[in-house]
Amino acid sequence: MNFDFSEEQKLLQQTAKEFLEENSSLVHVREIFEADAGYSKALWKGAAELGWLGVSIPEEYGGAGFGYLEAAMIAGEIGAYLAPIPFSSTVYLAAEAIKRAGDDAQKTKYLTGIASGDLVGTMATTEKVGSLTEKSINATFDGSKLSGTKLPVCDGDEADFAIVLAKEGSGLSLVVVDLDAAGVERKKLQSLDPTRAQAQLTFNDASATRLGAAGEGWDLAQDVLTRAAVLMAFEQLGCADRAFQITFDFMMNRYAFGRPIASFQSLKHRMADLYADREVARSNCYWAAWALENDHEELREAAASAKISASDALDHTTVEMIQMHGGVGYTWEYDCHLFYRRGKVLAHTLGTTDEWREKLVTKLIEDAA
Amino acid sequence: MNFDFSEEQKLLQQTAKEFLEENSSLVHVREIFEADAGYSKALWKGAAELGWLGVSIPEEYGGAGFGYLEAAMIAGEIGAYLAPIPFSSTVYLAAEAIKRAGDDAQKTKYLTGIASGDLVGTMATTEKVGSLTEKSINATFDGSKLSGTKLPVCDGDEADFAIVLAKEGSGLSLVVVDLDAAGVERKKLQSLDPTRAQAQLTFNDASATRLGAAGEGWDLAQDVLTRAAVLMAFEQLGCADRAFQITFDFMMNRYAFGRPIASFQSLKHRMADLYADREVARSNCYWAAWALENDHEELREAAASAKISASDALDHTTVEMIQMHGGVGYTWEYDCHLFYRRGKVLAHTLGTTDEWREKLVTKLIEDAA
């Protein structure tokens, strides 16, 4: 057995790390954050040039034709470096949805555009606060025109197109809509982390094309969310790893009472617990990556487990990151809050942790029957 | 203001403490525990002689005529010394039910009997595993005869009489039944703490008399449980205080790595958290005692708050008690498990902590309306 990533995959990870160390420094993240600039165009261009945006897009559409394991490696580093780019919206969601349900024309247009870095995509499901359910969808699609309001839509203010969940007749469908088209109104929403900016999208008879069959939108969307959750969990884990490392380095170099604060037992034990949290999450992530790559029947369970444990580990780590830093930890100047904000936003992206718990237990009950 | 117990009440507490130190040593508790003897007859006799059993029974029925604050003081020490007697069943539940709803004949018979130490009483509500609800009651009362099964009934194997919740017509009523009467079958059930023994009671047309009006049984039972919860919370708090003190003393005197283990920071911080838990519980207990003594409209909320926080503090304390004691903590020989068992049984007595959470939130929602 080899329940691990291959040497080639680890090399890809190392390359990603080096690139982001250079091009997504916390200074750069902060620039985007403070300018409320949405995302870093320069970094996006670099990511496209490295082939990340088409990492799992087939070569015929200009992609690298890799599998999900390679995507997971990149996702981890995206998370570690708080990369201020619409990577998850475009790669985990939009590209995945098109790949799984798009027709040839849609694939040619959108996958090629994504792989080249020309198109930013996103997916728009929720319409209000609270949990996402079939009944909560009020947007409508009549076969060619889309109407309704979606919020919050991650990267919605910057994206070129969106995959939208809408009612079509008595069922739900997924549709693709170009966001610069007539009948589309965008409004930026203030949120916790401006480098993962949120928007409200309003559609008034905007032209749209269906993705996949009519009435299959809910299942398709869930399928896409499940797959995206695996990659997002890697992103969260990478973020937690780096937050932990920064905290650890601080504690080793910060002295109080004549000792490094890393030598205080109550802090050491809490660091050990954070370590355990991340290892539990990492193992679930590995399981989910394996299930995703192999399209295994355990995917639903594994993806939910990975997302839940990565969200919890990241939340726990960023809260402790601030606390372990002492007073400076809650200043604007220190970077702790960038991780705290990003961590919370990722936990609420693709469904909250409680929503994933509900999905997981539903699956467990099915299995127990 | 004087949001505290009076000097007289504290003196009563001190007397109770001294008596129990002498008469309810952990050696004695262990005798009762290992012999599976139900309860300590000697201690019960002593409690009667000190007037504890009639602490809040009116003088006309042979009681001391004190209020609930005095009962709370005694309850705390009962908890601290793990007193192996049916005090809560008899005093918090049976006496209270009779006092609130009994007619003259019932009061004369039962209250006088309790105050003198001649009668042990209990209350029997639940019939199966899961939460107690009106619908979960299947026992029936036809105006004179009681049929059905109750379990688990605390002290049911030893009690002389029980207050039983049963269907009468379309409603529920409380009835009193002598447990030595014809048609009553008792079966001892094995449980976590043999010094608070549980039983199954089966009634086959057993003679019973109604307590209060027909159809008011549920409300009456809830009222009695609410009041009992306040005193039980003091019992739990007393138990937690002593478990904490024993643990503290152990840690101060146990050396490892050349230091008292009480000097290890991670243990110190956990002890500080246990301290905070108990102070939160103590404050809620004071509030509940005040509300009970004054029959204040906040009683339902205060009683639930006291019971929940005392249960949580006690659970938390006994788990840590074992952990802080190291290896010996989980031996039969050390007393930690006596507290661990008792603590858990008290948390499940009068309704579990989750059942009290449900009661509290119901009240909070009413108040918010």
Added chain:
Amino acid sequence: MDFNDSPEEAAYRAKVREWLDANATLRDPDAPRANMLDEAEGDYVQKAKDWQLTKHEAGWACLRWPKEFGGQEATAMESVIFNQEEGRYEVPPSIYGIGHGMLGPTIMAHGTDDQKKRFLPNMVKGDEVWCQLFSEPDAGSDLAGLKTSAVKDGDDWIINGQKIWTTGAQFCKWGMLVARTDPNAVKHAGLTYFIVDMEAEGVDIRPIKQMSGASGFNEVFFSDVRVPDANRLDAVGNGWRVAITTLMNERSSIGGSLGGGVGIKDLVKLAQGVEINDKPAIEDGGVRRKIADFAVRRSGLKYTGQRSLSALSQGATPGPEASIGKLVAAIMGLEMGEFGMELQGAGGILTSDEAGADPAWQHTYMAMPGLRHAGGTDEILRNIIAERVLGMPGEPRMDKEKPFKDIPSGTAR
């Protein structure tokens, strides 16, 4: 056991109310109160000074202080009653808490007659506001590790260094500062306590922006700032002992409100307004039980405050139970903020209410990490409870015997 005023307390309360009714306006109790961590805005400093003068002239200022310094020699309970009642009115936020509560008593205990006469009456009157200059970037929880230096030069001391977390520095006339006068002495012995003119040359005050975006504190930089020896408090080398006096007077949480602006009722309302799986969240068993747990802690803290108050009322010193207040409140606040965000699903990360989201929960989530540090971190509070309240042994000390200059401290660069 009761919550009622004693007859004396009731009479005092009536007197207080009478005066407040005549001099201030009752507040709408349902109106939201400013978050304790938000910076007060606008011309509140002048308003606060005016109100302090009004109180002073009517004999309601510094109630606990001796009459010779402008106080009223009132009981602790009378002071609490005044604060309780004052809190019901529309009055400016106080900017005197540190001066009146901590620094004034320090001068009383350690000052010369001249110092008392010069500083205390003005402090009561309120035309001079005071701040405290203890913490440094490299000396937070380990306060005695401070490095700001004071070097004797003729009749003056020359101060160099940086202080941090200074509340109100921007409008203060005076600051009380602990500086290191002997780096060759052992850590706690080389410190001296000074009264510093915040308007002196070389004092540079810069606001600290917190992670929430608010700015309630300052950094204060000292570059060759001259302090006359007459403004030294107590002997050279006695600074730690003086600082302890200041810290012992750090106002306890009695009567103060804890936690952010969100309460149990807000939580119930939120859970009634959002849906989980197409049903109101308030019908979800887990949501219900979690609300109950918050309520239990909230009431536990509330009545812990009442117990402290009761001790005061009985003439006793409040017991150690008071020390749990901020520890429990800040952690609970963090959890409540997080829970309120979770209930709102994808919308929980929105910062404004334009999309139907309630940002109060997120604001709490952003503010609570600050509360977990301000006035003693969770860790310091747990140390205090374990060591001072419970009496467990202190940590092994690595910094007691060597000269201060040989002890590593702060952040290694």
Added chain:
Amino acid sequence: MDFNDSPEEAAYRAKVREWLDANATLRDPDAPRANMLDEAEGDYVQKAKDWQLTKHEAGWACLRWPKEFGGQEATAMESVIFNQEEGRYEVPPSIYGIGHGMLGPTIMAHGTDDQKKRFLPNMVKGDEVWCQLFSEPDAGSDLAGLKTSAVKDGDDWIINGQKIWTTGAQFCKWGMLVARTDPNAVKHAGLTYFIVDMEAEGVDIRPIKQMSGASGFNEVFFSDVRVPDANRLDAVGNGWRVAITTLMNERSSIGGSLGGGVGIKDLVKLAQGVEINDKPAIEDGGVRRKIADFAVRRSGLKYTGQRSLSALSQGATPGPEASIGKLVAAIMGLEMGEFGMELQGAGGILTSDEAGADPAWQHTYMAMPGLRHAGGTDEILRNIIAERVLGMPGEPRMDKEKPFKDIPSGTAR
């Protein structure tokens, strides 16, 4: 990334299965397994010896050991494969884990040629069972604080003292004991390691009853027990170094099952069977989310084991992730037991199933405190993770420089 055997592993597994099929019976995978903390009963010792002999004769015993001592020089992964497969059959519980996993390798590393020849082949064959005599009432987490004394008397050593938590002492022929031979030396320098005949005069073995009522461990008392100097392992005063060798070989959790007998499916079943507020508990949102959280941790631990196994399969040493296993499992087990009791309401405290209660949850609640101590307390595991895995500084040591006799240890009386 896959879970499949390499071709070599698959071939080995097939060979193992072939032999097991011929020599044992497959177990019903749905049948409940004995709790790891329960005492094995009856004549299992003889059965275990018989099974060991069968394995030995067929060449399946002590797979990792050198051939000269009776082993097979197999790879780590082959050993794991054998254990995995053996676990699928009805075989007696092993009584050789400590001997084969820890004590044998210690003799290999530190024994004389005579000792190796005398003890190792018999250990493989299994007619002599071994136990470990390290912990003492006053030396648990602080193992080097042990006080059992060994005093030289001619060619013998005289042992006096008490050991505790000795698994299997009642059926063991040999024990490996660390004793203090020089109380005037510093703590770690005064220890020596011995091989003790458990049937010798003066050895008194008493079972320890645990809080759950089970008895899996023993106390062993030594009163003037004579041990020939020939049975000393390594030099006098080298005992701590030898003990470290033993402990380094403490079997990791790889392939081992963790936690009590309750699983996620049991929890789902329980929640389906009991009611909360007249509805099946499984419909309650809080119950559902809690089950999900347990499942997430359970799968996290399961796949942590797979990662370790994978490292072995790749010829590497398993990474530090393995050290979290017991820490997370024991705490989760405790919480699961408590949750299962809570779900059953008033009936949760019943110990037998006669009233429709499921006592498995309570048994778990009673067993988990033991698991939180056995083989290293939670606190020791957290120290190991923080100090050895993460590399954080150790605790300040108060016991390094003085003679052992001057260091306070154990429980002050």
